[in-house]
Amino acid sequence: MGALTLNHFLVLGLLLFLLGTYCVLTRRNAIGILMGVELILNSANINYIAFAFYGGGRYDGQVFAIFVIMLAAAEAVIGLAVVLGIYQNFKTIDVGAAQTLRG
Amino acid sequence: MLAEVIFYLLAALTLGSAMIVAFSRNIIHSAFSLLGAFMGVVGIYLLLAADFVAMVQLLIYVGGILVLTIFAVMLTAGIADVTISNRAVGRVPALVTIGIVGIVMLFAVYRTPWHHAEKIAVDPTTYAIGNAFLTEYVLPFEVASLVLLTALIGAIVISRHEAKE
Numbered sequence: 710m711g712a713l714t715l716n717h718f719l720v721l722g723l724l725l726f727l728l729g730t731y732c733v734l735t736r737r738n739a740i741g742i743l744m745g746v747e748l749i750l751n752s753a754n755i756n757y758i759a760f761a762f763y764g765g766g767r768y769d770g771q772v773f774a775i776f777v778i779m780l781a782a783a784e785a786v787i788g789l790a791v792v793l794g795i796y797q798n799f800k801t802i803d804v805g806a807a808q809t810l811r812g
Numbered sequence: 813m814l815a816e817v818i819f820y821l822l823a824a825l826t827l828g829s830a831m832i833v834a835f836s837r838n839i840i841h842s843a844f845s846l847l848g849a850f851m852g853v854v855g856i857y858l859l860l861a862a863d864f865v866a867m868v869q870l871l872i873y874v875g876g877i878l879v880l881t882i883f884a885v886m887l888t889a890g891i892a893d894v895t896i897s898n899r900a901v902g903r904v905p906a907l908v909t910i911g912i913v914g915i916v917m918l919f920a921v922y923r924t925p926w927h928h929a930e931k932i933a934v935d936p937t938t939y940a941i942g943n944a945f946l947t948e949y950v951l952p953f954e955v956a957s958l959v960l961l962t963a964l965i966g967a968i969v970i971s972r973h974e975a976k977e
Contacts, residue, residue: 712816715928719921721823721856725830725849726917727910732834732842734906740884741839744846747877748830751853754869762860765929768940772949774865775941778872779956783963785877789884790967796888 718759725752739792743785750781819859826852843878843885850874861934864941 725748732745754774761770829848836842850873857866945953 712813713819715926716921717819718856718860720918721826723914723917723921724827727914728827728830728834730910730913731906734909735834735903738839740881740888741842744833744842744881747846747873747881748833748849751849751873754865755853755856758857758860758862758865761862762932763926763928765932768937768944771862771865771937771941772944774862775868776952776956778865778868779960782872782876783959785880786963786967787970789880790970792884793887794970 715759715763718755722752722755722759725749725755739795740789743788743792746784746788747781750777753777815859818855822852822855822859825849826856839885843882846878846881847874850878861932862937864936864938 729745729748729752732748733742736742736745754777757770757774757777759770761768761774764770826849829845829852832845833842833849836845850869854866854869854874857863857869
C-alpha cells in the first residue's frame with residue numbers, strides 16, 4: 710500500500726476525535742455524552758493501530774488497543790448503569806438536573 | 813490504488829456516521845449511526861493488518877457496547893424529545909474549541925517527522941498478541957481482569973433495586 714501514509718490515518722483519527730469532542734461538549738443528554746466518549750476512544754485506537762502498522766514488526770500498539778477496548782467496555786457498563794440510576798431517581802437524564810448528587 | 817479507494821470509502825463511512833452521532837438532534841438516530849462509525853473503524857483495522865483487534869472491536873463494540881447503548885436509549889422513555897436532547901455548550905463555542913484543537917493537532921501531525929519502517933509486516937497477529945499478553949504484558953492483563961470484575965460488581969450494585977422491608 711504505497712500511496713497511503715501514516716498521516717492519512719492520523720488525520721482520520723483527528724477528525725473522529727474532533728467529532729467526539731463536539732458531541733461531548735454540546736450534549737446535555739448523558740447517553741449522548743457517552744457516545745461522544747466512545748468516538749474519542751475509537752479515534753485513539755485508530756492512532757494506536759496505525760503506529761503499530763507503520764512501526765513494523767512490533768505488536769505493542771495492538772495490545773494497547775485491546776486494553777483501550779476493554780476499558781471502553783467497563784466504562785460503558787458503569788456509565789450506563791449510573792445513567793439508568795439517575796433516570797430512576799430524577800426521571801430525566803439531563804446532566805444539568807443531576808448536579809446535587811442526592812437521591 | 814485499491815487500498816486508497818478502500819481507505820477513502822471507509823473514512824467516509826466512519827466520519828459520515830460520526831457526524832450523524834455528533835450533530836443529530838434525535839438521540840435514537842445518533843445511537844443507530846454509531847453502528848456505521850464502529851463498522852468503519854473495523855474496516856480501518858483490517859486495512860492496517862490488525863485482524864485480531866478488528867474482531868475484538870466487532871465483538872465488544874458492535875456486539876456489546878452498541879447494544880447496551882441502544883438498550884439504555886430505549887429504556888429511558890421520552891428520550892426522543894428534542895428538549896431533552898438539547899445542547900449544553902452552545903454550538904459556536906464548541907466549534908471554536910474543536911477548531912483550535914484541530915488546528916494545533918493537524919500542525920503536530922504534519923510537522924512531526926514520523927518514523928516509518930521500511931518493511932511492513934502483514935502476518936496474522938493473534939499468536940504474537942497472545943504471547944505479548946502472557947509474557948511482557950502479563951501484569952496489565954491480570955489487572956484488566958480485576959477491573960472487569962470490579963465493573964461487573966459495580967454495575968450490579970448501582971443498578972439493583974433496594975429490597976423493600
